[in-house]
Amino acid sequence: MTKIALNLITGRTIQQGVAMEGGKEKDAYTKACGIIELDLSDLKKLGAWRNTNVRVTSPYGSIVVKAVEATQGPHPGLAYIPMGPWANSVTDPNTYSTGMPTFKGVPIEVEVAMNEKVLGSIELVQKKCRGEV
Amino acid sequence: MTKIVPDVICPFCGTLCDDLEVEVSDDGKTIVDIYNACAIGAEKFMHAQAKDRVTRPRMQQPDGTYKEVSYDEAVEYTAQMLANSKKPLMYGWSSTSCEAQSVGHEIAEQVGAIVDNTATVCHGSTLIAVQDVGIPSCTLGEIKNRADRIIFWGCNPTHAHPRHQSRYSIFPRGFFTNKGHKSRKVIVVDPRKTDTAKMADIHYQVEQGRDFELLSAFRVAVRNEELPDTVAGIPKEEIYKGAELMKSGRFGIIFFGMGVTQSLSKNHNIDNAISLTKDLNEYTKFSIMAMRGHYNVTGSGQVLGWQFGFPYCVDLSRGFARYNPGETSSNDLLRRGEVDSIFVLGSDPGAHFPISSVKKIAELPSVCIDPHITPTSEISKLHVPVAFVGIEVGGSCYRMDNVPIDARKVIDPPEGVLTDEEFLSRVNKRVSELMEAK
Amino acid sequence: METVTVTMKNQPTLFLEADNISPDVFAGKKSSEIAELHAFEGREQTTLGKYFEVSGNAGPSAADTRIVVKGDVTRVKYIGMKMSAGEIVVENSADMYTGAWMQGGTILVKGNVDAFTGIGMKGGNLIVEGNAGNYLGAAYRGDWRGMQGGTIRVKGNAGSDTGYFMNGGEIIIEGDVDVHVGTHAEGGRIIIKGNGKSKIGGQMVKGEIVVFGTIDVMMPGFKYVEDVEMEVDGTEGTFALYHGDLGERHPKKKGQIIYGNLYQKI
C-alpha cells in the first residue's frame, strides 16, 4: 500500500464559503470540504485516480476525504484541505503560546482508502467526540 | 409587487460590502432576490429563508438526541451554567452586532468569564504583532483612490473576500488612479498558484512556512544590503526586483491573511510585514491591512477594546481585565483544561478548532447560540437558534479597515425567534439575580 | 534565613493563581498568616491555606525568607512573581509565569516550568533543572522592554520565543530551543548549548546570541564576519561571528554601526 508524505495547508475556498452558508449539515458542505487537493504529480505517486477516497494521517489525527486534483497549482509536495472539520481532524493544535493553532504546515501521510466513507460534518464531529472514529 | 431595499450591508466577510440591493415580497416577509452580492453573500441571505430552519432552542438528551425546549428554559440553563462555573469561556462574537457584544460583556463581567472572539484562530497573531510594532494602515477608499502597488501576502481574496478586488484593490478607478487596473502593479506571495496569484504581475511561490525569512529578505533588499542566493525558495534577484517595485510606487499596500497568521512564526510574520511597511515609508507611502474574516470580528475587538482595553482573549476572572494569548486564548484554555464551561455565540469552533479542542468542548457544559445547525450546535448541551444579524435585525458592524457601518434589517425573523441581543439581555438579567443570591 | 514550607494538599480543580507565594509577601508573617493570604481559582478568591499545608514562619524581610514549595504544583501559576529578594525552591514542576517580573533573589525549580517564565525579568537568578516552555525571559505583550537584567539558566530544553524583546541580562539554555530566539533583541545575551532551529535573531537590533549546536535555517539578514576565539559559560572554542539582522534598524556609536552578534560554534 503506497503512502506519500506531504505538507498540508488548510484554508478558505469559495465553494467552502457558499456551502458553509448553505448549511453545514448538508451534503454540499461535505462535497466542498471533505476533499484533499493534490498536485497531479502527487496523485501519480500515490497511484490514485482523481476522486478516490484517501486516508490522511498526521501526528494529531486521521481522516478520510476524497482526493481531487489541485485547481490552484501546481504545488507538488503540498496538499490542501478546505477549512472545516475534515481538515481539523488532522491539523496541529500547537499554538506556540500565541493562541493560534498551526492550521498550515502540517506533516501528513496520504494513502488510498477506496472502501472507506467520507463522513458528513455533523456525524464526523459527533463520532470523533465520542471516540468512535 | 415586490420592493427593493437599497444600501444593504452583507453580513459575511470583513469586506462588509454595503451596496447590496435586496428584493423582498411586499408583505416584507420573504427575500425574492439579491443584487450586487457575491455567491457567498447571496447564499447567506437565501439560507435565512430555508424551510428546515430551526426556530426553537434544543436541549441535548442523554442518548445524544435533541429535544425542543422553550426560550425560558434556555435562558435558565445558560444563566445557571455561567453562574455556577468558576471560569467560563464565552467565545465567538464575530457574527453579531456590537450592541449584542456589549450585553455579552456585561454577563462576562458578572461571572468572571473569558471573552474571546474568532480572531483567536484568524487574525489573533496580527493583533499580537500590532501590539509589538504598531500598524501603518488606511481605509479601503484610500487604496481605491491612491494605491499603485498592491501586494497580497498569504491571502486569496478571489475565494475568501470575493468582491474585494473589484471594490477596493485591483480594479476600481479612483481619484488618483483613474486607469484602474492599468495604474497598478500587483504582487502575490503564496505557496500555491492561487486564483489571486494568476492575476498578479509577480507571483512569489514561497516555500511554505518561510514567510518570516522572505519578509526579512525584502527588508534587507530595501536597505540594499547583501542577500544569500536564495531565500525561502526565491532567487535573490527576484527579491531585489520586488523591493525596487515596492519602493518605486507612489502609494503601496500589503494585504495579508491566514497564509501568514496561521503558518509557522505566526505573529512574527505579521510583525515583520509591518516592519517592512514601516521601512518602505522612508522611501514612499506604504500601508498594510489584515484581510479580516467574519463580518464583525473587527467590531468585537473594538468593543472589547473600549470596554476592557484588549481586542480578544480578555480574562475577567480576577475581577479586572487581563490579557495574554497563549494563556487566555480559547485553544490554550481548552487544551490545558483551564475553563469549566463554554458559551459560544456567532461562531463554529466545532468546525474550525482542531479536533482535540472540539473534544474538550463536548466534555464541558456548553451552550451554542447560532441561527444555523453546525458541528458546534450538535455537540453542545444546548442550542439556541437566533435571528440573522444583518438580515433579520440590524446593528453596528466594523469593516476590515475598522470603518463602522450600520447593518440593516431586511425582513422579520421567523415567528417567535429571538435576536442575540434579546436572548443575551434575558440571560444577563437572570445572571444578575443568581449572582446577587451568591 | 527563615524557611517557610508550603506543601500542596488539595489540588485545584482548575488552575491556581498564587502570586502571593513570594518572599516579599511572606516577609514578617507567621505560618498561620501566610495560610490566610489570598489565592485565586477562576473567579473564586480563596486562601493559600485551602490548597497548601504551610509550616514555618517567614523572616522579617524578603531577603531572609526562604520558601520551599512541595508537592504537585503543575497547576499553580505566578510562583515568585515580582519577588525582589530571598529564595524560592520548587521541588517539582511549576506552571506558567514562574518568576514573572522578578527583580531579585533566587528561584530554583527542580522540575519543568511552562510558558512565560521570567517574563519582564529585571534581576535575580532563575534556575530550571528541567525544561522551560515558550516565551522564556520574554517581554509581556506589547512591551518593548523585555528582560532587563538577571540570569536565567535552563538545564533542559526551552520552547519558542526565548528572550523576545530582550534588553539585558543573560539566558543560558543547556539543551535545545524551538524557533525564534532573541527576536527584536536590543541587548543582553542568550547562550544555546544544544541545537537551535530556525528564525534565530530575526529583527535583532543589538545584543548577543551564541549557539553551540546546529541552526537549520540561518536568517537571511545575518552576514558572516569572522571567526573568533572565546570562552562561553566555561567552554573555550572557535565561533563563527555573524552580524545582523541587516534588515533591521541599527544604532551608531562613534560612527560605527552596532549590529546584533550571532556566534555559532565551529
Place this chain on the structure above:
Amino acid sequence: MSEYLIKNGFVYDPVLGINGDKTDIAVKDGKIVKDSELSSKAKTIDATGKTVMAGGVDVHAHVAGPKVNVGRNYRPEDKLFVGTAKSGMKRMEGGFSVPTVFRTGYNYARMGYGFVMEAAMPPLYARHVHEEIRDTPIIDQAALPVFGNNWFVMEYLKNGEVENTAAYIAWLLRMTRGFGIKNVNPGGTEAWGWGLNCPTVNDPVPYFDITPAEIIRGLIEANEYLGLPHCMHVHGNSLGEPGNFSITLDTLKQAEGFKPKGSFGRDQVLHHTHLQFHSYGGESYASKSFESKSREIMDYINSVDNITFDMGCVTLDETTTMTADGPFEHHLTELNHLKWANVDVELETAAGIVPYVYSPKTFIAGAQWAIGLELALYAKDLMKAFVSTDHPNAGPFIRYPRVIKWLMSRKARDNVLDNILKYGEKVRERCFIGEIDRELSLYEIAMMTRAGPAKALGLAHMFGSLKEGMDADVVVYPFNPEKDDDPEKIETAFSNCSYLVKSGQLIINDGEIISTGRKRTLWVDAKVNENAQVMRDVEQKFLKYYSVNLGNYEVLGEHFLPNPYIIEVDATQ
C-alpha cells in the same frame, strides 16, 4: 427629580464674580435655582470648609473614537497591574494613559468635570466615536469633526466658495452628529496621503493647490457664516518642531480682522489647542539650541481679543500620543522607534499613534513641561487660557489636578526643577519658568477649567457657572482655601471631589460614585439654505471616491445617541 442645597462652602464662580465667599447653592429639577425655590424635601450637602465650583469643562481631550481605541488595543502594557474591579453599578476599570471608557467617565467625575469635548472625530468613523461616547458614563460629551484636510473643503475654499463650504460643514455636522470645526495640521495631513507634509502655513497642498493659511481663514469665515457655538479649533502646522513658534504666530495671525457672529456669547474666532507643542524656539531638541518661545506667543495672544488657547501641559509621564497629524506621528516614531500606528481616512483625514515617555531624565521633557505652564502663567486674561494636557498626548487627563498644583504653587514648580528633573538648571536657562513668581488663585483656576472653556465652546448658557437657570453641575472639593497651604493638598483634593452633582443628580457622595447619571451627547444642527450644488458634489464623491454608500454614511439611531442634546443654529439668513 431630587433637590439639593449645597451649604456653607467657599464658592468660586468667575461668571458671578464670587471669589471664595461662603454661599449656598440650590439645585432643583436639574437646574441651579434660588434657595427659596427648594421644597422641604431638599437634601442638604454640607460643604463647610470645602471648595465649591461649577462642574469642570474640558475643551480638548482625545477620549473616544478610532485612534483612542487603537491606543488601548495596541498597548496591553499600559494596562498591566492598573485594573480595578467592578463594584456595585461600577464597571471594571482599566488603562493608565488610555483608560477604558468606564474609567474615563469615572475619573472625570472624580475630578469634578461635567463636560468633555472629544477633540478629533474622523467623519467616516463618527459611529465609532459615538459608540464610545455612549458607553462613557456620567459626563456630557460632544465631538469635533476634522475639516482641515477634507477634499470638499479644500476644493470649495480654493475657489473662494465660503457659502458652499458652510453648507457642506452644516451637512457633515448633521451626518456625523458633530459639534464644530476641528482643523488639524491644515493641508499637511492630506499631503501625508503621499508621505509628505505642509511644514508652514504657506506650503501649497499637493494637487489641491491651496495653502494652510487659506484653509485656516476659510474655515474661520465659514464658521462665522454659520455662527456656530464654538469657533474654528486649530492644531497648527509643524507641531512639536523646534523653531515652530514663528509658524504658530503665522497661524494665529490668520484670525486678524475676524469677529465672532452668532448668539452664543464667545469672543474668539480661533482656538489654538495644545499651544505648548507650538511654542518652541531653536533648531534642535538639544539644550544648547532648544528654547522656550512662550513669551513671544503670549505677547501676541495678550494683544488680541479674538483668540483662546489650551495649554497641552506635559506631565512627565509615560503616555500614548495620538493625533490626526499623521506626518508628525511618523516623525515621532523615527525619533523614539516605538510602535507606530497610522490610519489614512479617504477624502477626510488621517491619524497616527505612538507611545512616548516624557522622562524627567531628559532635558526636552523638562523644557516642554515648563513651556506649557509658562503660557498660562503669562496669560493676562485667564478666561482665554484653559487647562489641558491634550490628553493623552502631553499626559493623561488625570494629571489636571497636578497641573493645577503647579499653576497655583511656585514651591511645587521649584520642586520639579530642583528634585524631579535631571536637567532642571538647563530648563531654567532655556525657559522662563524659573523667573515666574505668579501663583494662580482658585478664582483663576475656575476660569481656566470651567467659566473660560464653557464660554469658548458657546456653552456658557449651560455650563461653567452656578448662576440660576444653569445646568446643575456642582462639585465640592475637600480643600479649605483658608487653612490648606500644602500644594500636595491641591492635587489630592482636585483628584477626588467629595460631592458631584451632575445635571441635578447626585453622582459622587462623600467621595464615592453612587450613580452613573444620564449622560448626554451634544451636537449642533445648523440650518442652511438649500444648496443643490453641494448635494450634487456629495453624491458624486460618494459614487466615485468613497468606499461606503452615501445611504450608509449618516449616524442614525438610538443605539448611537441614546440621549442626544441638539443645539440648533439658523444660518438661513
